[in-house]
Amino acid sequence: MTHLIIVVDEFRVLVDQFPDAMAELMRIAAVGRSLGIHLVLATQRPQGAVNADIRANVTSSICLRVQSAFDSTDVIGTGVAENISVGTPGRAFFSRAGSPPEEFQSATLRLPPKAEEVVPTVELTTERLTGELSADVLKDFLESDATAVANLLIQSWRDAASCGLSPSAPAVVAPELPAEGELLGNTSVNGEAGGNAAGEVRLGTVDVPQEQCLRPLRWNPGTHSHIALFGTPSETANAMALLAWQLLSANSESTSLGTRLLYLLDGDGSLKISSASEFAGAYITPEDLRPAAHLVQRLAETVRSHPDRSFVLGISDWGRWATAFRSSPWHDAEDAVAELIRFGKENLAVMISGARELITAPFLASIPNRIYLTHGSSSESTMLWPRLPHFTPVPGRAAIAGPIDTQLASGQHQSLQSAPRQSLSRQEDSGAMHVAQLGRLDLAVTANPTMAGSRAEGVLRVRPLARSLSMAQLQDFMKCGPHRSTGQIPETSAAPGRNRPPSLLVGLGGDGEQLVRIAVTAGTVLPVVGLPGSGKSCFLQAMEILNGHELASGEGEPAQIVYLDDATAAPDPVLDRATRALASGAVLVAAFPYPGPGLSTLPLEWGLRAAQQGIVLAPQRPADADLFGVRLDTMGAEPPGRGVLLNRGSRVWFQFPLTEAYQTERCPI
Structure with missing residues (x-):
């Protein structure tokens, strides 16, 4: 097991400025040893900083010369460190697990003065400790600068690593999520290998803290089922455009006949980039409510009559669609969408975005996968959201819940069947969601409008009637x-x-x-x-x-x-x-x-x-x-x-x- 050592210099200053840091440090001290995590805390003024929690969780203490017996007692339980002479730098007392303190002499890192132009050398510690230092050498070390030693060691490690003499230590802490991730098809995000299973599309990168690693965030409409996106109009629009384009790109990259047909109800213009695809069976905006209601009705029939085909219905800005349907003769289209989500066949998946109207929709309980995009969202708009993990709200950063997240939490990195609705509720209530960074879609893409929907011919292709x-x-x-x-x-x-x-x-x-x-x-x-x-x-x-x-x-x-x-x-x-x-x-x-x-x-x-x-x-x-x-x-x-x-x-x-x-x-x- 790789060990991680956390060194905090002047930890009293850290605790004074950030009081919550003490609780985190004690949590690491309590459970960190079993995980290979160790704490080294240093301070010049221990009085008041070393509390009962530190004494209970920190078993070993070292006290060098201090100003008062009270400081010495706080650290090692006795005031003997007050009596250390100024002329013996490095003299200290070591107390381990409540045993009587032991006096010892610590080493100092010094180089000869620069004026003597002595070339520094690197020696093995074991060889150096077996010999005896002469008085001249000891005097030079006492008068030298420790910073030069640190720089020398750093450069030596770099030289050794560049020559292949010493392998790099494995990363213990995962790198931070990127501020934005560029998606290169469905097989790469920021240069990582995709390795997608059949039917999966790449959406971004997710942080898996229990494994201290970053993994690809993938969605398989066939096994993960429906997905909902919550956030501001700009955030959900970018995410919906990403989902639709990745699905269409997966069709283009697929060599099998099992391609998906997309039917797009675009309430905010985010799906227009995908409208010219040969796999887009419909592209309808709220200005054409009649064909939109007609599409929902026909899609329910088509899904049942073509069980061997896969379909995805994309609805952006559900609030606008719901308002338009309710104030029109096609008010039953809202119920038809709910029936598709709640009682649709397994070969149909729905991806839908929105804000308050979506979070309060009666069919939301039937959508297992949810992505919460916090960037730009006000506290009022997120009142009905579940408790999310803490993260910096940058564009594309989101908390994920549902089967797309469950496979990461369980250590499985392939698709799995949709989790029961009860498990999703427990996951959201417990705050066990992961944080992901969605990819950035390159909008400089082209498609042939004359081929729009050509792959849907013979199955279902719906177009609004021409205005003229x-x-x-x-x-x-x-x-x-x-x-x-x-x-x-x-x-x-x-x-x-x-x-x-x-x-x-x-x-x-x-x-x-x-x-x-x-x-x-x-x-x-x-x-x-x-x-x-x-x-x-x-x-x-x-x-x-x-x-x-x-x-x-x-x-x-x-x-x-x-x-x-x-x-x-x-x-x-x-x-x-x-x-x-x-x-x-x-x-x-x-x-x-x-x-x-x-x-x-x-x-x-x-x-x-x-x-x-x-x-x-x-x-x-x-x-x-x-x-x-x-x-x-x-x-x-x-x-x-x-x-x-x-x-x-x-x-x-x-x-x-x-x-x-x-x-x-x-x-x-």
Whole structure:
């Protein structure tokens, strides 16, 4: 066992300036011997400094010449050291474990005076002690400077070590955590070897005091489960960016097929750097609450249907998301996130960051791993935090708890299954957490935006609907190859061996990259409603460009498509011709303002009062689809070209292409 000797000169001054230091010194004296730690305490004024605790734990004492018998008694239990002559420097009394003090002569370190230009030499102690010093040599040593001896010994040890003559003593105390750690992929932090197990990612360096060493801090989403980060917005943003990028980097470095797909709900912008990755199946901000709620719903279904794949849901700034969900029509999305965390499958891990809203979240008990970043946090914001170990609050410095910390405390450095929730509570309550320094992410990274989410294709890829879509963009999208269609053509609508019913293309929607079609039958009306200025005329123009005037059914003659704009203002002859076209098997796409009284002027034969399918453009209120018996999930202020397709109670939002007329001179209403 390596022994550690702690020397404290003028320890009385230390205790006077830092009273708490005495308790620590006595703790070392009490338990340190069994660990190979020994104390050497020195002071010029022992009276009052040597208390009962020191006498009980320090078994050996040396007293050189002192000024009074009281000082001598405090050290060795007798006043004999007061009588030591000034002419005998180095004379002392040694008392061991209560035995009578023994008088001895200590050695002094001196060199001859510099004026004599004597070259110093180094001799073995054993050889020197076996001989006798002459009077001249003794006189020279008494008149020399001990500092020169110390420098000579230091330089001699350095010379011997550089020549390989003496191995360096092993480090007894671990080095301090670095102020910041640069992560080089997942295999190195500050030059250390990573040695990651399968599925682990490197987050930084952790101090393990029971082993007096620094070890890599790793997180394995598959075995360690969810992870939560607490702290100021800047600290949690840096940590979330680190976690996401390390997961994506691990995918790029992996040679196996077991890669993870990331789905990012970015409340503070920290995850944008990862949005262009080919493994990022979604990147959504609070400005797009509808696709965010849609993603949470779809992710729960996808995790169950793909048990062989691994998924990670990243949510930054949970407080902002919770506030946005609660004040929107998608308030049930908050509960859906809680269900994912509490009852999700083992192939899904959630990494989430936040402040007070997260620490009080009802699902927090189901998150086993927690990282507390104290830099910049006020005492009010940390009132609900557990008792943390003492450390200097620098950027990236954190206390860790959970399975990622339990493996360090138990001496295991590989992944292990998630610890029970009770063990996490005991760990936080007892203050047995470790301190870690998270790595620094190099933001000078690049990714190909055209490849964003390409690895999630065929599993789940969700994109917010475009704020604007031109006809050329939609046509280019259609030329790229076959695309999934959504919402309008159920698999059971066509009998076995027969073609599906004909449909009309209305735009791009669904998961953000799907062609939206509506199945229609000959002799029916497709109502298109909206407030004045919602773009009904532009939509009819786009429908005419995309679908033409004939509806191919696959059986018999194609049906005619008739487009009628502003039907409530059309003269009776126009309405009569439209009614006759319906009777002959045509499909009528009729646009009219709603809500409003104009609906009563349209022919009863059109069946609009019991319509089960139709399109609402740019709705402003949930009640704008009352004609179809549906309440809409909208907060108003929908962008131009946004619409929702309603089909027997189901809703599919889409973006229709704006024609050139709209972009240049606006479509007439």
